[in-house]
Amino acid sequence: MHTKRPFGILPLALSRYGRLLRRRIVHICLCLLPLLTGCVPTQTKYLPAPRVLIPATLLGDCQVPVIPEHMTWGDSVLLNEQLLLALEQCNQDKAALRQIETMNNPRHTAK
Structure with missing residues (x-):
């Protein structure tokens, strides 16, 4: 006895949508990751210039x-x-x- 489910296609559609949604989230995260690492402050260090010797x-x-x-x-x-x-x-x-x-x-x- 096999009973028919009225929403038999719904779990299949949700699983496809879920995979597509996860893939988009991964792409968005991969695009945002360089932006986050670009905000790290850098320290500027000045070095004294060598003096020119007089001939x-x-x-x-x-x-x-x-x-x-x-x-x-x-x-x-x-x-x-x-x-x-x-x-x-x-x-x-x-x-x-x-x-x-x-x-x-x-x-x-x-x-």
């Missing part, structure tokens, strides 16, 4: 040309040229020192 050529004395005791007008012109070249080289060295100092201390820029 010894910039720290050396400026070469001053020798001034002879007896000069002609032509020698005087050549001496003036040598003195101006020495002054220009010293100014370039000082500009390079200022640039290195600016790189070492970026907050305190030279005016």
Whole structure:
């Protein structure tokens, strides 16, 4: 004797719906998991920058040309040229020192 159930299809439909619902919940959880791990605060650690060493050529004395005791007008012109070249080289060295100092201390820029 086999009795017919009036709702014989209902348990089958619920089991299919239940599997589909579980699968959707799993997909939703998998999508939300990266969002939860993305909210973890990170700690920023600042490291001091290495200082740039100043080359010894910039720290050396400026070469001053020798001034002879007896000069002609032509020698005087050549001496003036040598003195101006020495002054220009010293100014370039000082500009390079200022640039290195600016790189070492970026907050305190030279005016």
